[in-house]
Amino acid sequence: MDAKREAAAEIVRRLRAAGFEAYFVGGCVRDMLMGRAPKDYDVTTAATPEQVVRLFPEALTVGAQFGVVIVPREAGNVEVATFRSDGIYADGRHPQEVRYPQTAQEDVRRRDFTINGLLFDPLSDQVLDFVDGQADLRARRLRTIGDPVERLSEDRLRMLRAVRFTARFGFKLDPAALEAIRLIAPQIHSVSAERVRDEIIKILTEGPARAGFVLLDEANLLQEILPEIKKLQGVEQPPEFHPEGDVWIHTLMMLEGLRNPTPTLALGVLLHDVGKPPTFSVRERIRFDHHVEVGAKMAEEICARLRVSSKETERIVELVRHHLRFKDFPNMKRSTQLRFIRMEGFDEHLELHRLDCLSSHRDLSNYEMARKMLEETPREVIKPAPLLTGRDLIAAGYKPGPIFKTILRAVEDAQLEGRIHDPQEAMTFAHEAFPSSSEHAARIFPPTQLE
Numbered sequence: 001m002d003a004k005r006e007a008a009a010e011i012v013r014r015l016r017a018a019g020f021e022a023y024f025v026g027g028c029v030r031d032m033l034m035g036r037a038p039k040d041y042d043v044t045t046a047a048t049p050e051q052v053v054r055l056f057p058e059a060l061t062v063g064a065q066f067g068v069v070i071v072p073r074e075a076g077n078v079e080v081a082t083f084r085s086d087g088i089y090a091d092g093r094h095p096q097e098v099r100y101p102q103t104a105q106e107d108v109r110r111r112d113f114t115i116n117g118l119l120f121d122p123l124s125d126q127v128l129d130f131v132d133g134q135a136d137l138r139a140r141r142l143r144t145i146g147d148p149v150e151r152l153s154e155d156r157l158r159m160l161r162a163v164r165f166t167a168r169f170g171f172k173l174d175p176a177a178l179e180a181i182r183l184i185a186p187q188i189h190s191v192s193a194e195r196v197r198d199e200i201i202k203i204l205t206e207g208p209a210r211a212g213f214v215l216l217d218e219a220n221l222l223q224e225i226l227p228e229i230k231k232l233q234g235v236e237q238p239p240e241f242h243p244e245g246d247v248w249i250h251t252l253m254m255l256e257g258l259r260n261p262t263p264t265l266a267l268g269v270l271l272h273d274v275g276k277p278p279t280f281s282v283r284e285r286i287r288f289d290h291h292v293e294v295g296a297k298m299a300e301e302i303c304a305r306l307r308v309s310s311k312e313t314e315r316i317v318e319l320v321r322h323h324l325r326f327k328d329f330p331n332m333k334r335s336t337q338l339r340f341i342r343m344e345g346f347d348e349h350l351e352l353h354r355l356d357c358l359s360s361h362r363d364l365s366n367y368e369m370a371r372k373m374l375e376e377t378p379r380e381v382i383k384p385a386p387l388l389t390g391r392d393l394i395a396a397g398y399k400p401g402p403i404f405k406t407i408l409r410a411v412e413d414a415q416l417e418g419r420i421h422d423p424q425e426a427m428t429f430a431h432e433a434f435p436s437s438s439e440h441a442a443r444i445f446p447p448t449q450l451e
Contacts, residue, residue: 003075008041009122011056011071011078016123018055020047021104023119023128025081030115033127033137034169042079044107044119052080083107105130112151112158113165114143140171148180156187160199160225163215168207178219185220196225197306204266210256213270228298229270231277238286242360247276253359254352264312265348268319269355271299275320296321315345319352326353326366335416341374342382350374387415387426396427398434407434 008024015022022045028038045052049064052071059080060070067082085106108117114136119128127134131145142165144151144158152158159181166173188196203212213229216222223230232248244250254269261269275295279288299320303313325340332340343349354367374382388411390404398404407430414420420429 002037004041004073004078005038005122007073007075008043008078011043011073011080012045012122014055015043015045015047015052015080018047018051020045020051021083022047023104023121025108025119026111026116029118029120029127030133030137032120033118033134040076040079042081044081044083044104046083046104047080048082052082056080085110104128109145111145112155112161114145115165117145140169141174142166142169142171142177143174144177144180148174148177149184152177152180153184153187156184157191157195157199159185159188159219159221160191160196160203160216163212163219163221164199164203164206167203167209167212167215170208170211173215173219181219181221185224188221188224193305193307197308200225200306201263201266204255204258204270205261205263208256209258209266210252213252213255226302228274228277228302232273235277235280236286237276244360247273250359254355257355257358261351262348264315264319264345265351267299267303267308267312267316268323268348268352271295271302271316272320272323272352272356274298274302292321292324315348318343318345319349322349323352323356326370329366329370333413333417335413337370337373338377338382338416341370341377346374384415387411387420387423388430392423392427393430396431403434410434 008028012022012024022043024041025044026042028041031038047055049061049067049069052069053059053061053064056069056071058072060072060077062070067084069080071078071080083104083106104119108119108130111117111131114131114133116133117131118133119130120126121128136143142162144162152162162173162177162181165171203209203216213222216225217230217233229248229251232251233246235247237245237247237250242250244253251270251273254272255266258266258269273291273295275291275293275298276288278298279291279294281287281289296317300313300317303316308316322340322343329337329340340346350367350371353370354364357364357367386408388408390400390408393404393407394400398407410433411420411426411430414429415426420426
Protein backbone atom coordinates (compact mmCIF):
# COMPACT_ATOMS: atom_id res chain seq x y z
CA MET A 1 0.00 0.00 0.00
CA ASP A 2 1.44 3.39 -0.96
CA ALA A 3 2.11 6.03 1.68
CA LYS A 4 -0.76 8.33 0.65
CA ARG A 5 -3.28 5.50 0.77
CA GLU A 6 -1.97 4.32 4.12
CA ALA A 7 -2.25 7.84 5.57
CA ALA A 8 -5.86 8.13 4.34
CA ALA A 9 -6.70 4.64 5.63
CA GLU A 10 -5.35 5.57 9.07
CA ILE A 11 -7.67 8.61 9.12
CA VAL A 12 -10.61 6.33 8.27
CA ARG A 13 -9.50 3.94 11.01
CA ARG A 14 -9.46 6.70 13.65
CA LEU A 15 -12.84 8.04 12.56
CA ARG A 16 -14.31 4.55 12.78
CA ALA A 17 -12.79 4.01 16.22
CA ALA A 18 -14.52 7.21 17.35
CA GLY A 19 -17.86 5.85 16.15
CA PHE A 20 -18.21 7.61 12.78
CA GLU A 21 -18.78 6.10 9.36
CA ALA A 22 -15.92 6.91 6.99
CA TYR A 23 -14.88 5.82 3.50
CA PHE A 24 -12.65 6.72 0.58
CA VAL A 25 -14.69 8.59 -2.01
CA GLY A 26 -14.53 10.08 -5.49
CA GLY A 27 -11.70 10.01 -7.99
CA CYS A 28 -9.42 7.80 -5.90
CA VAL A 29 -12.03 5.01 -5.87
CA ARG A 30 -12.67 5.44 -9.58
CA ASP A 31 -8.96 5.27 -10.36
CA MET A 32 -8.41 2.22 -8.15
CA LEU A 33 -11.20 0.34 -9.93
CA MET A 34 -9.74 1.35 -13.31
CA GLY A 35 -6.29 0.10 -12.35
CA ARG A 36 -4.85 3.61 -12.18
CA ALA A 37 -2.72 4.98 -9.36
CA PRO A 38 -4.69 7.73 -7.55
CA LYS A 39 -2.92 11.04 -7.10
CA ASP A 40 -4.80 11.77 -3.88
CA TYR A 41 -7.19 10.06 -1.49
CA ASP A 42 -10.31 11.82 -0.23
CA VAL A 43 -12.35 10.69 2.76
CA THR A 44 -16.05 11.18 3.43
CA THR A 45 -17.46 10.74 6.92
CA ALA A 46 -20.49 11.20 9.15
CA ALA A 47 -18.36 13.29 11.53
CA THR A 48 -18.97 17.04 11.36
CA PRO A 49 -16.05 19.37 10.71
CA GLU A 50 -15.94 20.22 14.42
CA GLN A 51 -15.78 16.52 15.32
CA VAL A 52 -13.06 15.91 12.74
CA VAL A 53 -10.99 18.77 14.18
CA ARG A 54 -11.34 17.35 17.70
CA LEU A 55 -9.90 14.07 16.43
CA PHE A 56 -7.26 15.80 14.31
CA PRO A 57 -6.31 19.14 15.97
CA GLU A 58 -3.78 19.80 13.23
CA ALA A 59 -6.55 19.91 10.60
CA LEU A 60 -6.92 23.00 8.39
CA THR A 61 -10.46 24.41 8.33
CA VAL A 62 -10.34 26.58 5.20
CA GLY A 63 -13.38 24.79 3.68
CA ALA A 64 -15.24 23.99 6.89
CA GLN A 65 -18.28 26.10 5.88
CA PHE A 66 -18.85 23.52 3.14
CA GLY A 67 -18.13 20.57 5.38
CA VAL A 68 -14.51 20.08 4.30
CA VAL A 69 -11.32 20.09 6.38
CA ILE A 70 -7.78 19.20 5.35
CA VAL A 71 -5.80 16.78 7.49
CA PRO A 72 -2.09 17.30 6.77
CA ARG A 73 0.10 14.21 6.56
CA GLU A 74 3.74 13.72 5.59
CA ALA A 75 2.69 11.69 2.53
CA GLY A 76 0.28 14.44 1.44
CA ASN A 77 -2.79 16.29 2.62
CA VAL A 78 -6.02 14.32 2.93
CA GLU A 79 -9.35 16.04 2.32
CA VAL A 80 -12.00 14.94 4.81
CA ALA A 81 -15.57 15.91 3.89
CA THR A 82 -18.65 15.48 6.03
CA PHE A 83 -21.65 13.66 4.52
CA ARG A 84 -23.77 16.47 3.14
CA SER A 85 -26.75 17.31 0.97
CA ASP A 86 -26.85 20.68 -0.72
CA GLY A 87 -29.57 23.25 -1.10
CA ILE A 88 -30.10 25.48 -4.13
CA TYR A 89 -27.03 26.54 -6.12
CA ALA A 90 -28.06 30.12 -6.87
CA ASP A 91 -24.66 31.19 -8.24
CA GLY A 92 -23.95 28.10 -10.31
CA ARG A 93 -21.15 27.03 -8.01
CA HIS A 94 -21.91 27.23 -4.28
CA PRO A 95 -24.97 25.83 -2.47
CA GLN A 96 -26.97 28.37 -0.46
CA GLU A 97 -27.43 25.79 2.28
CA VAL A 98 -25.37 22.80 3.41
CA ARG A 99 -27.08 20.08 5.44
CA TYR A 100 -25.36 17.14 7.13
CA PRO A 101 -27.33 13.92 6.67
CA GLN A 102 -26.36 10.76 8.51
CA THR A 103 -25.97 8.42 5.55
CA ALA A 104 -23.31 8.04 2.92
CA GLN A 105 -26.01 7.16 0.40
CA GLU A 106 -27.51 10.65 0.63
CA ASP A 107 -24.07 12.21 0.40
CA VAL A 108 -23.09 10.57 -2.89
CA ARG A 109 -26.33 11.60 -4.55
CA ARG A 110 -25.27 15.24 -4.56
CA ARG A 111 -22.00 14.46 -6.40
CA ASP A 112 -21.45 15.03 -10.11
CA PHE A 113 -20.94 11.75 -12.03
CA THR A 114 -21.67 8.15 -11.14
CA ILE A 115 -18.02 7.14 -11.61
CA ASN A 116 -17.10 9.76 -8.99
CA GLY A 117 -19.85 8.69 -6.57
CA LEU A 118 -18.30 5.38 -5.51
CA LEU A 119 -17.22 4.65 -1.94
CA PHE A 120 -14.49 2.30 -0.76
CA ASP A 121 -13.97 0.86 2.71
CA PRO A 122 -10.18 0.50 3.09
CA LEU A 123 -10.61 -1.60 6.23
CA SER A 124 -12.66 -4.33 4.51
CA ASP A 125 -11.61 -3.67 0.89
CA GLN A 126 -15.26 -3.34 -0.15
CA VAL A 127 -16.84 -0.98 -2.69
CA LEU A 128 -20.15 0.71 -1.85
CA ASP A 129 -22.07 1.68 -4.96
CA PHE A 130 -25.39 3.53 -4.59
CA VAL A 131 -25.38 5.12 -8.08
CA ASP A 132 -24.49 2.24 -10.46
CA GLY A 133 -21.06 3.74 -10.98
CA GLN A 134 -19.40 0.34 -11.42
CA ALA A 135 -21.77 -0.51 -14.26
CA ASP A 136 -20.87 2.78 -15.95
CA LEU A 137 -17.17 2.05 -15.51
CA ARG A 138 -17.64 -1.34 -17.17
CA ALA A 139 -19.68 0.24 -19.97
CA ARG A 140 -17.09 3.05 -20.29
CA ARG A 141 -19.85 5.62 -19.98
CA LEU A 142 -19.94 9.01 -18.25
CA ARG A 143 -23.33 9.69 -16.68
CA THR A 144 -24.51 12.28 -14.20
CA ILE A 145 -26.02 11.31 -10.85
CA GLY A 146 -29.68 12.20 -11.18
CA ASP A 147 -31.12 14.73 -13.62
CA PRO A 148 -28.35 15.99 -15.97
CA VAL A 149 -29.62 19.57 -16.28
CA GLU A 150 -30.03 19.92 -12.53
CA ARG A 151 -26.68 18.36 -11.72
CA LEU A 152 -24.74 20.33 -14.34
CA SER A 153 -26.47 23.59 -13.47
CA GLU A 154 -25.45 23.29 -9.82
CA ASP A 155 -21.81 23.83 -10.75
CA ARG A 156 -21.54 24.81 -14.39
CA LEU A 157 -17.88 23.89 -14.52
CA ARG A 158 -19.16 20.29 -14.48
CA MET A 159 -19.92 20.74 -18.20
CA LEU A 160 -16.19 21.06 -18.91
CA ARG A 161 -15.36 18.31 -16.41
CA ALA A 162 -17.74 16.00 -18.28
CA VAL A 163 -15.83 16.64 -21.50
CA ARG A 164 -12.48 16.16 -19.77
CA PHE A 165 -13.35 12.86 -18.09
CA THR A 166 -14.98 11.51 -21.25
CA ALA A 167 -11.92 12.27 -23.36
CA ARG A 168 -9.34 11.32 -20.74
CA PHE A 169 -10.78 7.87 -20.14
CA GLY A 170 -11.93 7.20 -23.71
CA PHE A 171 -15.55 6.92 -22.51
CA LYS A 172 -18.85 7.74 -24.19
CA LEU A 173 -20.75 10.71 -22.83
CA ASP A 174 -24.29 9.76 -21.87
CA PRO A 175 -26.65 11.22 -24.55
CA ALA A 176 -28.84 12.83 -21.89
CA ALA A 177 -25.82 14.57 -20.40
CA LEU A 178 -24.67 15.74 -23.84
CA GLU A 179 -28.08 17.22 -24.60
CA ALA A 180 -28.12 18.92 -21.19
CA ILE A 181 -24.73 20.53 -21.86
CA ARG A 182 -25.90 21.74 -25.28
CA LEU A 183 -28.96 23.26 -23.63
CA ILE A 184 -27.14 25.19 -20.91
CA ALA A 185 -23.75 25.76 -22.62
CA PRO A 186 -24.11 29.60 -22.59
CA GLN A 187 -24.21 29.44 -18.79
CA ILE A 188 -20.50 28.56 -18.80
CA HIS A 189 -19.86 32.32 -18.84
CA SER A 190 -20.87 32.48 -15.17
CA VAL A 191 -17.80 30.38 -14.31
CA SER A 192 -14.61 32.25 -13.47
CA ALA A 193 -11.99 32.54 -16.20
CA GLU A 194 -9.43 30.85 -13.95
CA ARG A 195 -11.56 27.72 -13.51
CA VAL A 196 -12.31 27.56 -17.24
CA ARG A 197 -8.61 27.99 -18.03
CA ASP A 198 -7.64 25.15 -15.70
CA GLU A 199 -10.11 22.77 -17.35
CA ILE A 200 -8.96 23.74 -20.86
CA ILE A 201 -5.35 23.03 -19.86
CA LYS A 202 -6.33 19.69 -18.35
CA ILE A 203 -8.21 18.72 -21.51
CA LEU A 204 -5.09 19.61 -23.50
CA THR A 205 -2.57 17.86 -21.25
CA GLU A 206 -4.24 14.97 -19.42
CA GLY A 207 -5.38 12.77 -22.25
CA PRO A 208 -6.45 12.68 -25.89
CA ALA A 209 -6.65 16.41 -26.57
CA ARG A 210 -8.18 15.92 -30.01
CA ALA A 211 -11.08 13.90 -28.60
CA GLY A 212 -11.59 16.55 -25.95
CA PHE A 213 -11.85 19.40 -28.43
CA VAL A 214 -14.10 17.45 -30.79
CA LEU A 215 -16.45 16.86 -27.85
CA LEU A 216 -16.21 20.50 -26.75
CA ASP A 217 -17.47 21.38 -30.21
CA GLU A 218 -20.21 18.75 -30.21
CA ALA A 219 -21.39 20.01 -26.83
CA ASN A 220 -21.59 23.65 -28.07
CA LEU A 221 -18.97 24.69 -25.51
CA LEU A 222 -16.18 25.51 -27.96
CA GLN A 223 -18.05 28.46 -29.46
CA GLU A 224 -18.70 29.77 -25.94
CA ILE A 225 -15.22 29.58 -24.43
CA LEU A 226 -12.94 29.72 -27.48
CA PRO A 227 -14.87 31.26 -30.39
CA GLU A 228 -11.57 31.98 -32.16
CA ILE A 229 -10.88 28.23 -32.36
CA LYS A 230 -14.43 27.55 -33.57
CA LYS A 231 -13.71 29.92 -36.47
CA LEU A 232 -10.91 27.65 -37.71
CA GLN A 233 -13.59 25.32 -39.07
CA GLY A 234 -14.06 25.48 -42.81
CA VAL A 235 -11.07 27.76 -43.42
CA GLU A 236 -9.42 26.19 -46.46
CA GLN A 237 -5.64 25.97 -46.87
CA PRO A 238 -3.39 25.61 -49.93
CA PRO A 239 -3.57 21.88 -50.74
CA GLU A 240 0.07 21.78 -51.88
CA PHE A 241 1.14 22.61 -48.31
CA HIS A 242 -1.85 21.28 -46.38
CA PRO A 243 -3.28 18.16 -47.99
CA GLU A 244 -4.90 17.25 -44.67
CA GLY A 245 -7.72 19.81 -45.01
CA ASP A 246 -8.86 22.99 -43.32
CA VAL A 247 -7.25 24.80 -40.38
CA TRP A 248 -9.50 23.04 -37.86
CA ILE A 249 -8.51 19.58 -39.09
CA HIS A 250 -4.85 20.61 -39.13
CA THR A 251 -5.06 21.85 -35.53
CA LEU A 252 -6.88 18.71 -34.37
CA MET A 253 -4.15 16.56 -35.93
CA MET A 254 -1.53 18.52 -34.03
CA LEU A 255 -3.49 18.13 -30.79
CA GLU A 256 -3.63 14.40 -31.45
CA GLY A 257 0.15 14.31 -31.61
CA LEU A 258 0.67 15.91 -28.18
CA ARG A 259 2.46 13.63 -25.68
CA ASN A 260 2.62 14.83 -22.07
CA PRO A 261 2.97 18.46 -23.16
CA THR A 262 3.60 21.44 -20.96
CA PRO A 263 0.61 23.80 -20.71
CA THR A 264 2.48 26.40 -22.77
CA LEU A 265 3.26 23.99 -25.59
CA ALA A 266 -0.31 22.69 -25.60
CA LEU A 267 -1.78 26.19 -25.76
CA GLY A 268 0.82 27.19 -28.35
CA VAL A 269 -0.27 24.30 -30.56
CA LEU A 270 -3.94 25.14 -30.08
CA LEU A 271 -3.42 28.82 -30.95
CA HIS A 272 -0.59 28.67 -33.50
CA ASP A 273 -2.87 29.27 -36.53
CA VAL A 274 -5.54 31.33 -34.79
CA GLY A 275 -4.65 34.27 -37.04
CA LYS A 276 -5.57 32.44 -40.25
CA PRO A 277 -9.35 33.02 -40.35
CA PRO A 278 -9.13 36.85 -40.19
CA THR A 279 -6.29 36.95 -42.77
CA PHE A 280 -7.75 34.48 -45.30
CA SER A 281 -7.74 35.70 -48.90
CA VAL A 282 -7.54 34.22 -52.38
CA ARG A 283 -5.17 35.90 -54.85
CA GLU A 284 -4.04 33.34 -57.42
CA ARG A 285 -3.90 30.96 -54.47
CA ILE A 286 -5.09 30.87 -50.87
CA ARG A 287 -3.09 33.27 -48.72
CA PHE A 288 -2.86 34.17 -45.04
CA ASP A 289 -0.78 37.34 -45.18
CA HIS A 290 0.57 38.42 -41.77
CA HIS A 291 -1.33 35.65 -39.99
CA VAL A 292 1.60 35.11 -37.62
CA GLU A 293 1.57 38.71 -36.40
CA VAL A 294 -2.22 38.73 -36.18
CA GLY A 295 -2.21 35.35 -34.45
CA ALA A 296 0.37 36.43 -31.86
CA LYS A 297 -1.80 39.40 -30.92
CA MET A 298 -4.92 37.23 -30.74
CA ALA A 299 -3.10 34.65 -28.63
CA GLU A 300 -2.09 37.37 -26.20
CA GLU A 301 -5.71 38.55 -25.95
CA ILE A 302 -7.02 35.00 -25.44
CA CYS A 303 -4.46 34.34 -22.71
CA ALA A 304 -5.46 37.59 -20.99
CA ARG A 305 -9.12 36.57 -21.13
CA LEU A 306 -8.29 33.20 -19.57
CA ARG A 307 -6.08 34.78 -16.90
CA VAL A 308 -2.98 32.89 -18.04
CA SER A 309 0.09 34.08 -16.13
CA SER A 310 2.24 36.74 -17.79
CA LYS A 311 5.24 34.41 -18.00
CA GLU A 312 3.24 31.62 -19.64
CA THR A 313 1.52 34.13 -21.94
CA GLU A 314 4.91 35.38 -23.12
CA ARG A 315 5.98 31.83 -24.02
CA ILE A 316 2.70 31.02 -25.79
CA VAL A 317 2.81 34.24 -27.82
CA GLU A 318 6.43 33.51 -28.80
CA LEU A 319 5.45 30.02 -29.95
CA VAL A 320 2.79 31.53 -32.20
CA ARG A 321 5.03 34.36 -33.41
CA HIS A 322 7.98 32.16 -34.38
CA HIS A 323 6.31 29.00 -35.65
CA LEU A 324 6.95 29.85 -39.33
CA ARG A 325 10.62 30.75 -38.88
CA PHE A 326 11.72 27.15 -39.37
CA LYS A 327 10.90 27.33 -43.09
CA ASP A 328 13.80 29.79 -43.46
CA PHE A 329 16.21 27.93 -41.21
CA PRO A 330 18.48 26.50 -43.96
CA ASN A 331 18.99 29.98 -45.47
CA MET A 332 19.66 31.83 -42.22
CA LYS A 333 23.12 33.13 -41.37
CA ARG A 334 24.79 30.92 -38.80
CA SER A 335 24.54 33.72 -36.24
CA THR A 336 20.78 33.93 -36.80
CA GLN A 337 20.45 30.16 -36.52
CA LEU A 338 22.34 30.10 -33.23
CA ARG A 339 20.30 32.98 -31.82
CA PHE A 340 17.14 31.12 -32.82
CA ILE A 341 18.04 27.80 -31.19
CA ARG A 342 19.17 29.48 -27.98
CA MET A 343 15.76 31.07 -27.42
CA GLU A 344 14.30 30.23 -24.05
CA GLY A 345 12.07 27.20 -24.40
CA PHE A 346 13.37 26.31 -27.85
CA ASP A 347 12.50 22.65 -27.23
CA GLU A 348 8.84 23.68 -27.29
CA HIS A 349 9.32 25.65 -30.52
CA LEU A 350 11.00 22.59 -32.02
CA GLU A 351 8.21 20.24 -30.94
CA LEU A 352 5.49 22.57 -32.23
CA HIS A 353 7.26 22.66 -35.60
CA ARG A 354 7.56 18.87 -35.66
CA LEU A 355 3.82 18.49 -35.02
CA ASP A 356 3.08 21.20 -37.59
CA CYS A 357 5.03 19.31 -40.26
CA LEU A 358 3.59 15.90 -39.41
CA SER A 359 0.08 17.37 -39.60
CA SER A 360 0.61 18.87 -43.06
CA HIS A 361 3.33 18.25 -45.67
CA ARG A 362 5.30 15.80 -43.42
CA ASP A 363 8.68 17.19 -44.49
CA LEU A 364 10.89 17.13 -41.37
CA SER A 365 14.16 18.20 -43.01
CA ASN A 366 14.25 21.66 -41.40
CA TYR A 367 13.23 20.18 -38.06
CA GLU A 368 16.07 17.66 -38.25
CA MET A 369 18.56 20.34 -39.21
CA ALA A 370 17.63 22.53 -36.24
CA ARG A 371 17.45 19.57 -33.86
CA LYS A 372 20.87 18.34 -34.94
CA MET A 373 22.43 21.78 -34.55
CA LEU A 374 20.92 22.10 -31.06
CA GLU A 375 22.17 18.68 -29.98
CA GLU A 376 25.65 18.88 -31.52
CA THR A 377 26.62 22.49 -30.81
CA PRO A 378 28.20 23.09 -27.40
CA ARG A 379 26.36 25.54 -25.19
CA GLU A 380 29.40 27.84 -25.05
CA VAL A 381 29.29 28.07 -28.85
CA ILE A 382 25.55 28.72 -28.97
CA LYS A 383 25.83 31.46 -26.36
CA PRO A 384 29.49 32.43 -25.95
CA ALA A 385 30.81 34.92 -23.46
CA PRO A 386 30.86 38.39 -25.09
CA LEU A 387 34.18 39.54 -26.53
CA LEU A 388 33.32 43.23 -26.08
CA THR A 389 31.19 45.24 -23.67
CA GLY A 390 29.94 48.80 -23.62
CA ARG A 391 32.75 49.72 -21.24
CA ASP A 392 35.26 48.44 -23.76
CA LEU A 393 33.73 50.69 -26.44
CA ILE A 394 33.84 53.72 -24.14
CA ALA A 395 37.48 52.99 -23.34
CA ALA A 396 38.16 52.84 -27.09
CA GLY A 397 36.71 56.31 -27.58
CA TYR A 398 33.13 55.56 -28.64
CA LYS A 399 30.44 57.92 -27.40
CA PRO A 400 27.71 56.05 -25.45
CA GLY A 401 24.37 55.86 -27.19
CA PRO A 402 21.91 53.65 -29.08
CA ILE A 403 24.65 52.71 -31.55
CA PHE A 404 26.25 50.53 -28.85
CA LYS A 405 23.52 47.93 -29.25
CA THR A 406 24.13 47.81 -33.00
CA ILE A 407 27.89 47.51 -32.60
CA LEU A 408 27.74 44.80 -29.97
CA ARG A 409 25.23 42.81 -31.98
CA ALA A 410 27.42 43.02 -35.08
CA VAL A 411 30.43 41.92 -33.03
CA GLU A 412 28.47 38.97 -31.65
CA ASP A 413 27.33 38.04 -35.18
CA ALA A 414 30.95 37.89 -36.28
CA GLN A 415 31.82 35.86 -33.19
CA LEU A 416 28.99 33.36 -33.77
CA GLU A 417 30.01 32.99 -37.40
CA GLY A 418 33.62 32.28 -36.44
CA ARG A 419 35.10 35.40 -38.02
CA ILE A 420 36.55 36.73 -34.76
CA HIS A 421 37.79 34.80 -31.74
CA ASP A 422 39.18 37.10 -29.06
CA PRO A 423 38.73 40.64 -27.68
CA GLN A 424 41.56 42.07 -29.79
CA GLU A 425 40.00 40.76 -33.01
CA ALA A 426 36.62 42.01 -31.81
CA MET A 427 37.92 45.55 -31.24
CA THR A 428 39.65 45.54 -34.61
CA PHE A 429 36.37 44.46 -36.23
CA ALA A 430 34.47 47.24 -34.43
CA HIS A 431 36.98 49.91 -35.48
CA GLU A 432 36.87 48.75 -39.10
CA ALA A 433 33.10 48.39 -39.27
CA PHE A 434 32.09 51.45 -37.22
CA PRO A 435 33.67 54.90 -37.14
CA SER A 436 34.26 56.26 -33.65
CA SER A 437 31.63 58.95 -34.29
CA SER A 438 28.27 57.41 -33.32
CA GLU A 439 26.39 59.84 -35.56
CA HIS A 440 28.47 58.82 -38.59
CA ALA A 441 28.20 55.13 -37.64
CA ALA A 442 24.44 55.31 -37.35
CA ARG A 443 24.24 56.91 -40.79
CA ILE A 444 26.43 54.27 -42.45
CA PHE A 445 25.25 51.24 -40.49
CA PRO A 446 21.58 51.69 -39.54
CA PRO A 447 20.35 49.03 -37.10
CA THR A 448 18.01 47.46 -39.64
CA GLN A 449 21.02 46.32 -41.72
CA LEU A 450 22.32 44.27 -38.83
CA GLU A 451 19.13 42.56 -37.64
